Amino acid sequence: MGKMIDILCSGHAACPGCIDAVSARHVLAALGPDCVAVMPPSCMAVIAGPQPFSGLRIPVYQASLESAAASACGLRRALDVRGRTETQVVVLAGDGGTYDIGLQCLSSAAERNENILYVCFDNEGYMNTGAQKSSSTPRYAKTGSTPAGKPTRKKNFTEIMAAHRVPYAATATAGFLRDLVRKVEKAKSLRGTRVLTLLIPCLDGWGVPEDQGIAVARLAVQSGMFPLYEVEDGLRYTLNDPPKSRPVRDYLMSQGRYRNLGDAQLDELQREVDADWARLEQRAQASAVQ
Numbered sequence: 467m468g469k470m471i472d473i474l475c476s477g478h479a480a481c482p483g484c485i486d487a488v489s490a491r492h493v494l495a496a497l498g499p500d501c502v503a504v505m506p507p508s509c510m511a512v513i514a515g516p517q518p519f520s521g522l523r524i525p526v527y528q529a530s531l532e533s534a535a536a537s538a539c540g541l542r543r544a545l546d547v548r549g550r551t552e553t554q555v556v557v558l559a560g561d562g563g564t565y566d567i568g569l570q571c572l573s574s575a576a577e578r579n580e581n582i583l584y585v586c587f588d589n590e591g592y593m594n595t596g597a598q599k600s601s602s603t604p605r606y607a608k609t610g611s612t613p614a615g616k617p618t619r620k621k622n623f624t625e626i627m628a629a630h631r632v633p634y635a636a637t638a639t640a641g642f643l644r645d646l647v648r649k650v651e652k653a654k655s656l657r658g659t660r661v662l663t664l665l666i667p668c669l670d671g672w673g674v675p676e677d678q679g680i681a682v683a684r685l686a687v688q689s690g691m692f693p694l695y696e697v698e699d700g701l702r703y704t705l706n707d708p709p710k711s712r713p714v715r716d717y718l719m720s721q722g723r724y725r726n727l728g729d730a731q732l733d734e735l736q737r738e739v740d741a742d743w744a745r746l747e748q749r750a751q752a753s754a755v756q
């Protein structure tokens with residue numbers, strides 16, 4: 467990779483070791499300075515600093531938790547009227563603000579195919595408010611509001627976005643940085659609604675040591691719990707490397723939130739991951755012969 471343009475300033479307020487900051491740093495560097503950011507309340511908004519100040523070297527608008535996508539659409543229209551059609555409008559949101567509270571306005575933006583890049587920093591819970599569950603929290607993970615483990619599955623947000631037939635929906639993580647940067651660059655080269663979901667192991671909320679964020683993100687991919695893939699126009703699926711190669715047990719045991727998981731629950735999660743992976747493989751194979 468060439469020399470980075472640092473848009474995220476040092477001295478930010480992320481928990482030490484958290485890959486939220488390093489992920490944002492690389493996303494913003496790949497987008498470059500001709501960019502405006504919209505942030506709903508989330509760890510990213512805390513990291514960026516309180517409005518009207520910001521630790522980003524680009525304009526930042528802190529939206530409400532419900533309205534990030536709508537705010538981005540408004541900024542897009544205003545920039546277009548001024549002839550700044552090449553300026554990227556990027557939303558940097560958490561999973562609570564995406565999968566749950568901001569989903570209706572993101573869905574309508576996607577249905578209109580608004581020309582925005584939406585990046586979800588998915589730490590699988592409402593983390594800056596003390597680690598409550600969101601609809602992105604996986605089954606059996608313990609959170610402040612599911613102390614016995616969440617009984618239901620993680621919502622499949624990428625599939626929901628793909629069902630809108632947006633030009634680009636993909637998953638990525640700083641654990642596989644080249645893949646992440648490539649996907650940001652690809653998203654930047656496209657127009658319309660583009661959606662990237664980045665897995666961010668929350669050190670505090672998941673019970674992960676502060677030097678293990680990247681390692682846990684890599685295990686999430688290697689175990690198949692967080693497959694790296696791309697969906698173009700809602701139809702063409704590409705599964706990215708690395709493929710599923712390790713048991714989910716390895717991933718689950720790296721985190722405090724799955725402490726006390728029984729063998730039956732481990733087996734159930736392994737079966738779910740295997741079935742989801744097989745479905746993705748089928749879609750990728752069907753796309754390859756199209």
Ligand SMILES: Cc1ncc(C[n+]2csc(CCOP(=O)(O)OP(=O)(O)O)c2C)c(N)n1
Binds near residue numbers: 595
């Ligand atoms: C409508 C609304 N409900 C609740 C809040 C309080 N609140 C602020 S940030 C936040 C958590 C957001 O979680 P997420 O989007 O996942 O971001 P994270 O903190 O995990 O990065 C909550 C509940 C709010 N600002 N607005």
Ligand code: SF4
Binds near residue numbers: 480481593594666
């Ligand atoms: S609360 Fe979690 S996701 Fe947020 S900055 Fe801290 S470690 Fe990172």
Ligand SMILES: [Mg+2]
Binds near residue numbers: 588590592593600
């Ligand atoms: Mg979150």
